[in-house]
Amino acid sequence: MSSEQDDNLPDTDEARDDSLLAAEWSLGLLEGEDLIAARGKQASDPDFAWRKEWWDNWFAPLADEIPPAEPSAQVWERIASAIAQPEPRSAEVVALKARLKTWQMVSAVTSAAAAIAVMISVFSPTTTSVAPSEPMVAAAPAPLVAVLPIEGTALRLDVTFIPESDQLLVAAIGLSADNVHDHELWLLPADGGDVQSLGIITPGKVQRSSLSEQITRNLAAGAQVLLTREPLGGKPADASPGPVVAKGAFSSV
Amino acid sequence: MLRLADGDKTALEEIYHATRVKLFGICLRILGDRKEAEDALQDVYINLWQRADRYDPARASPIAWLAAFARNRAIDRLRTGKVRGGAVPVEEAAPLADEAPLAEALLIDLERNAQIHTCLGALDERTQIHIRAAFFEGKTYAQLADQAGVPLGTMKSWIRRGLLRLRACLEASERA
Numbered sequence: 001m002s003s004e005q006d007d008n009l010p011d012t013d014e015a016r017d018d019s020l021l022a023a024e025w026s027l028g029l030l031e032g033e034d035l036i037a038a039r040g041k042q043a044s045d046p047d048f049a050w051r052k053e054w055w056d057n058w059f060a061p062l063a064d065e066i067p068p069a070e071p072s073a074q075v076w077e078r079i080a081s082a083i084a085q086p087e088p089r090s091a092e093v094v095a096l097k098a099r100l101k102t103w104q105m106v107s108a109v110t111s112a113a114a115a116i117a118v119m120i121s122v123f124s125p126t127t128t129s130v131a132p133s134e135p136m137v138a139a140a141p142a143p144l145v146a147v148l149p150i151e152g153t154a155l156r157l158d159v160t161f162i163p164e165s166d167q168l169l170v171a172a173i174g175l176s177a178d179n180v181h182d183h184e185l186w187l188l189p190a191d192g193g194d195v196q197s198l199g200i201i202t203p204g205k206v207q208r209s210s211l212s213e214q215i216t217r218n219l220a221a222g223a224q225v226l227l228t229r230e231p232l233g234g235k236p237a238d239a240s241p242g243p244v245v246a247k248g249a250f251s252s253v
Numbered sequence: 254m255l256r257l258a259d260g261d262k263t264a265l266e267e268i269y270h271a272t273r274v275k276l277f278g279i280c281l282r283i284l285g286d287r288k289e290a291e292d293a294l295q296d297v298y299i300n301l302w303q304r305a306d307r308y309d310p311a312r313a314s315p316i317a318w319l320a321a322f323a324r325n326r327a328i329d330r331l332r333t334g335k336v337r338g339g340a341v342p343v344e345e346a347a348p349l350a351d352e353a354p355l356a357e358a359l360l361i362d363l364e365r366n367a368q369i370h371t372c373l374g375a376l377d378e379r380t381q382i383h384i385r386a387a388f389f390e391g392k393t394y395a396q397l398a399d400q401a402g403v404p405l406g407t408m409k410s411w412i413r414r415g416l417l418r419l420r421a422c423l424e425a426s427e428r429a
Binding site: 016019020023024026027028029030031035056057058059060061062063064065066067068069070071072074075076078079080082083084153154155176178180181 | 262265266269273274275277278279281282283287290291292294295296298299300301302303304317318320321324325326328329330331332333365366368369384385387388389391392393394395397412413416417419420423
């Protein structure tokens with residue numbers, strides 16, 4: 001069944017076709033930049049997503065060889081309490097809920113398209129930005145929301161900015177700390193200005209922080225946010241940011 | 254799974270009870286640490302609860318989908334760095350005393366199971382070993398190359414050649 005035509009398969013990554021990349025990802029061989037590239041492709045390329053699933057489905061039966069094991073009873077208790085937990089209740093969050101609901105329904109429908117749009121916009125800075133001298137806060141009184149899906153997982157990070165109080169709410173529910181890395185959130189001002197740190201996220205929590213005017217003036221619909229993986233304590237002052245693990249853009253709700 | 258998407262909590266509990274030993278076995282095998290594996294397992298079901306709509310019954314059996322999902326989550330955790338990589342001591346996996354009926358009921362797909370084994374078995378032994386190490390131990394190319402004492406490029410070349418043959422064999426079986 002196998003031919004010899006592939007015996008000279010080069011070992012360079014450039015020579016690898018998408019089907020192979022999908023297989024490598026499905027097996028779990030990828031790490032670092034390759035892994036991020038594969039996740040990006042998953043969001044933007046339906047053929048690639050299909051192929052990844054094709055490999056997943058073929059490899060899945062191998063898992064039958066793995067002996068079953070019983071988790072401790074606490075696992076279900078933790079799951080049950082996690083799914084029973086009411087949404088975090090702050091006055092703002094409650095007030096936002098109705099608007100968010102509508103927005104989420106819309107975003108669910110358009111999420112695939114949005115994922116592509118976000119990918120494109122991240123790599124091609126928009127030129128239609130407002131003049132840098134123009135203050136954005138007055139123009140954008142409505143809360144801004146950005147959703148950052150963590151590619152390759154069902155997890156996401158929800159970021160909400162409340163202009164009235166200059167507060168940022170970052171919900172990292174379902175994410176867990178690995179105790180080796182921190183994840184830092186970044187704002188890419190729409191005017192092409194320097195990237196600004198929005199702080200380190202707290203996995204499993206809704207975190208509230210007050211933003212300085214230097215940051216709030218850059219917060220507007222369309223402003224992009226990135227999540228990068230950093231050493232504990234966040235990006236060292238003298239280092240480049242770590243790999244981007246999620247991205248999104250603010251929109252008005 | 255459809256009930257889950259409608260927010261039925263008892264549906265999640267039923268799924269948990271039916272699938273936990275299989276999925277926990279997978280997480281434990283990849284992560285090699287009970288606590289990490291339990292955290293991964295917890296993630297899997299909470300994710301499932303939040304995003305049951307991602308499952309498309311037309312594309313995979315529920316258990317195949319869940320097994321792949323659990324393994325992917327476990328590998329994600331492995332890659333975040335905290336967990337020690339490497340082979341899991343078998344005794345640590347603490348298999349259940351006699352779960353045979355349950356395990357059988359959860360066999361993912363007999364026909365596909367046979368086919369993937371046939372196609373893997375047609376590869377040379379060295380390639381099989383490395384592909385299996387990637388699947389069962391969550392090894393990266395770099396770790397496999399290190400373990401085998403060959404350059405990274407050589408390992409990539411071996412495995413990619415194997416994957417191309419595997420794809421050809423599996424596709425041929427789909428056409429048959």
